[in-house]
Amino acid sequence: MTDPRDARLAAELRALGERLDVPPAPDVRAAVLARLPARRRPALPRWVTVAAALVLVFAAAVTLSPAVRATVTDLLRFAGIELRSEPGPTVRGAGLLPGEHSVDLAEARRVAAFPVGVPAALGRPDDVRLTDDPVRVVSLLYGSGPGRPAAAAGPVAVRLDEFDGQLGPVFEKFLGMSGGQRVSVAGAPAIWIGRPHELMYVDRAGEWRTETARLAAQSLVWQRGAVTYRLEGAFALEDAVRIAATVS
Amino acid sequence: MVARIRDGDPASYGTLVDRYTALAHRTAYLLGAGHEAEDVVQEAFVKAFRALPSFRGGASFRAWLLRIVANETHNLARSRRRRAATELRAANLEPVRDDDPASRALADAAGAALLEAVRALPEKYRAVVICRYFLDLTEGETAEVLGCPRGSVKSRAHRAFARLRDLLAEPDKEVVGD
Numbered sequence: 001m002t003d004p005r006d007a008r009l010a011a012e013l014r015a016l017g018e019r020l021d022v023p024p025a026p027d028v029r030a031a032v033l034a035r036l037p038a039r040r041r042p043a044l045p046r047w048v049t050v051a052a053a054l055v056l057v058f059a060a061a062v063t064l065s066p067a068v069r070a071t072v073t074d075l076l077r078f079a080g081i082e083l084r085s086e087p088g089p090t091v092r093g094a095g096l097l098p099g100e101h102s103v104d105l106a107e108a109r110r111v112a113a114f115p116v117g118v119p120a121a122l123g124r125p126d127d128v129r130l131t132d133d134p135v136r137v138v139s140l141l142y143g144s145g146p147g148r149p150a151a152a153a154g155p156v157a158v159r160l161d162e163f164d165g166q167l168g169p170v171f172e173k174f175l176g177m178s179g180g181q182r183v184s185v186a187g188a189p190a191i192w193i194g195r196p197h198e199l200m201y202v203d204r205a206g207e208w209r210t211e212t213a214r215l216a217a218q219s220l221v222w223q224r225g226a227v228t229y230r231l232e233g234a235f236a237l238e239d240a241v242r243i244a245a246t247v248s
Numbered sequence: 249m250v251a252r253i254r255d256g257d258p259a260s261y262g263t264l265v266d267r268y269t270a271l272a273h274r275t276a277y278l279l280g281a282g283h284e285a286e287d288v289v290q291e292a293f294v295k296a297f298r299a300l301p302s303f304r305g306g307a308s309f310r311a312w313l314l315r316i317v318a319n320e321t322h323n324l325a326r327s328r329r330r331r332a333a334t335e336l337r338a339a340n341l342e343p344v345r346d347d348d349p350a351s352r353a354l355a356d357a358a359g360a361a362l363l364e365a366v367r368a369l370p371e372k373y374r375a376v377v378i379c380r381y382f383l384d385l386t387e388g389e390t391a392e393v394l395g396c397p398r399g400s401v402k403s404r405a406h407r408a409f410a411r412l413r414d415l416l417a418e419p420d421k422e423v424v425g426d
Contacts, residue, residue: 005413006409009409009412009413010381012358012362013362013366013377013380013381013382014381014384015359016359016362016363016366016381016382017381017382017383017384019359020278020382022273022274022277022278023277023283023285025269025270025273025274025289026269026273026286026289027269028265028269028286028289028290028293029262029265029266029269031290032261032262032265032290032293032294032297033261033262033265035290035294036261036294036297
């Protein structure tokens with residue numbers, strides 16, 4: 001408004017606004033709070049829990065790209081999970097999931113609520129780890145050996161994480177967000193992430209556990225039955241798919 | 249703050265309610281809720297709490313909230329119109345009762361005339377004038393509160409001013425100013 005008459009009129013209106021007779025504001029606080037739903041933890045559908053756990057896989061993209069981080073946030077927000085915008089954590093060479101501890105295979109099968117598969121191509125794991133209580137992730141660890149890729153750092157050459165639950169409706173979204181490639185494992189849809197990426201654990205409450213951040217090599221993610229799998233190792237896609245197809 | 253509440257903490261929502269009640273109430277009252285402004289404000293705060301997940305961080309919370317208030321006011325006006333067409337937001341802009349003689353003098357003639365003119369504006373124009381000058385919102389906030397593009401706010405304000413001048417004048421005399 002460059003017209004001086006406009007400026008004058010605007011000033012008059014503002015002055016008038018200050019002199020308007022508006023009744024004093026009521027105190028509505030108590031009435032409003034009484035009408036709000038009581039606080040409770042949102043009941044998450046099973047796949048959301050898994051989706052949160054699988055953010056492990058995509059934390060790389062998340063910490064690298066604000067746009068992708070926003071997408072993850074939007075995706076999880078409707079489930080009552082709010083992510084904080086913070087710079088990515090320092091990535092350690094090898095991290096453990098919170099509460100991760102070694103057991104033998106029989107014990108893992110006994111305590112896990114889902115069937116624990118073993119890839120026949122790799123045979124019995126050298127170590128089995130459980131995460132969270134009740135158990136949410138079972139991890140099979142393999143050292144280097146014949147028919148296995150070389151370990152990039154440390155003694156572990158291959159890691160197979162098995163999550164309780166399915167990605168369900170967010171599978172496609174994760175595919176898009178991860179920048180991964182759509183492949184299939186024995187006919188089941190799968191995601192191949194063929195480059196190093198950061199892993200981070202997201203706990204049941206939706207909190208990002210930055211202390212768990214570590215750099216992973218390639219990963220193959222697929223689901224079968226009620227279980228979602230993440231196979232990690234320095235192998236080519238064909239080898240990963242071949243190993244994955246033997247999980248039973 | 250909003251983030252903490254969005255995590256599902258009704259208790260800290262109270263702080264937010266306290267902070268914005270006066271503005272929300274003034275907005276509802278001036279936009280036409282009149283003596284029902286308190287109900288509108290209460291309803292708006294309850295709806296806002298439920299809608300919090302859709303609030304984008306970084307956006308203006310007050311504009312977002314006031315839009316809900318404006319919508320509630322609008323709904324109220326609509327239902328009222330069905331009941332009694334005569335009651336249509338006539339008396340919401342009341343002249344001030346000011347005890348200071350100087351400002352009262354200023355208020356009297358020009359102020360009353362301007363107030364009448366604002367009242368006589370078509371609703372769309374009046375809403376823009378109320379948001380921009382009586383609530384002191386920015387152009388962007390006004391656009392969000394009224395749910396229209398920023399360009400519309402600009403053009404409506406422009407037309408509102410032209411209309412106000414027509415209503416007030418005596419074309420060449422400065423009724424409003426000076």
